[in-house]
Amino acid sequence: MIAVKGLTRTFGDLVAVDDVTFDVTDGLMTGFVGGNGAGKTTTMRMVMGLLAMHGGEVLWNGAPITAAERRRVGYMPEERGLYPKQKVLDQLVYLGELSGMTASAARASVTTHLERFGLEDRAGERVEKLSLGNQQRVQIIAALMTEPDALILDEPFSGLDPQAVDSMADLLREHTARGIPVLFSSHQLDLVERLCDRLVVLAHGRVVATGSVDELRSGGPELYRLTLDGDAGWVRDLAGIHVHDVDGTTALVEPDDAGARRALLEAAVSRGDVLDFAKQVPALSEIYREVTA
Numbered sequence: 680m681i682a683v684k685g686l687t688r689t690f691g692d693l694v695a696v697d698d699v700t701f702d703v704t705d706g707l708m709t710g711f712v713g714g715n716g717a718g719k720t721t722t723m724r725m726v727m728g729l730l731a732m733h734g735g736e737v738l739w740n741g742a743p744i745t746a747a748e749r750r751r752v753g754y755m756p757e758e759r760g761l762y763p764k765q766k767v768l769d770q771l772v773y774l775g776e777l778s779g780m781t782a783s784a785a786r787a788s789v790t791t792h793l794e795r796f797g798l799e800d801r802a803g804e805r806v807e808k809l810s811l812g813n814q815q816r817v818q819i820i821a822a823l824m825t826e827p828d829a830l831i832l833d834e835p836f837s838g839l840d841p842q843a844v845d846s847m848a849d850l851l852r853e854h855t856a857r858g859i860p861v862l863f864s865s866h867q868l869d870l871v872e873r874l875c876d877r878l879v880v881l882a883h884g885r886v887v888a889t890g891s892v893d894e895l896r897s898g899g900p901e902l903y904r905l906t907l908d909g910d911a912g913w914v915r916d917l918a919g920i921h922v923h924d925v926d927g928t929t930a931l932v933e934p935d936d937a938g939a940r941r942a943l944l945e946a947a948v949s950r951g952d953v954l955d956f957a958k959q960v961p962a963l964s965e966i967y968r969e970v971t972a
């Protein structure tokens with residue numbers, strides 16, 4: 680498990696990462712989300728030892744992470760570092776060898792991964808001839824091919840078509856199923872919601888929310904949507920009901936307690952037909968807007 684404790688980094692007057700603490704737990708997919716400039720890349724680079732920390736520490740299974748342990752982490756940087764002139768297979772085998780693999784093991788792993796991403800017929804092409812999405816796939820293979828002990832991926836899904844997103848998601852799930860901790864950053868909240876076991880939400884360098892999607896969803900107010908066959912404006916006059924919105928025949932309300940909720944429903948039934956009354960589960964995007972506001 681990777682534990683980030685009190686990580687801090689400044690650039691001049693800017694505190695880019697401010698006392699950031701979270702875990703990347705074995706076998707779980709942790710999504711790292713936050714707006715542009717929130718500090719995700721800076722945090723990941725410090726975890727990988729590519730940028731000096733100004734405070735805090737990074738632990739691997741409870742002890743400060745060593746250089747050797749960091750080499751066992753598959754990392755996909757934000758700035759993609761491929762050599763445009765080199766052929767895909769040669770480049771990946773070279774990167775594998777740099778990470779300590781033998782040439783034959785690297786070649787076998789690369790071949791398997793190229794097939795997974797449907798790139799086997801591109802192995803002999805120069806990287807610069809690939810589309811951006813395919814270059815992205817090659818970059819991902821570079822992070823995965825060494826059978827790493829953990830994965831830290833900066834925007835691994837950006838630029839991928841839906842089919843490649845699915846291949847990538849399956850691959851990451853295979854890693855977590857083997858107990859490997861995975862941290863990835865993304866702006867695609869629908870993907871994060873679908874894939875992640877846990878979320879770390881960053882805003883202005885600080886962690887503003889952590890937990891599973893369900894935990895984050897249940898942390899907010901308990902809202903109900905009431906739809907009537909007539910105007911719903913009268914709900915504003917009910918005691919114990921905080922009205923969030925009324926739009927014609929529909930009201931979004933937050934009852935103080937179960938008694939207020941029952942009274943609301945009884946009042947609604949006594950006035951006519953109740954077409955719908957349901958608890959509202961907020962979308963991750965709504966929670967995200969709330970916590971990063």
Ligand SMILES: Nc1ncnc2c1ncn2[C@@H]1O[C@H](COP(=O)(O)OP(=O)(O)OP(=O)(O)O)[C@@H](O)[C@H]1O
Pocket residue numbers: 690693695713714715716717718719720721722757
């Ligand atoms: N080398 C640097 N020198 C000065 N400022 C920097 C440097 N690297 C990052 N920053 C600043 O630190 C803040 C955090 O940047 P960072 O790249 O970590 O954010 P991010 O969450 O990854 O954003 P994005 O989603 O846009 O990639 C930003 O304000 C950025 O401008």
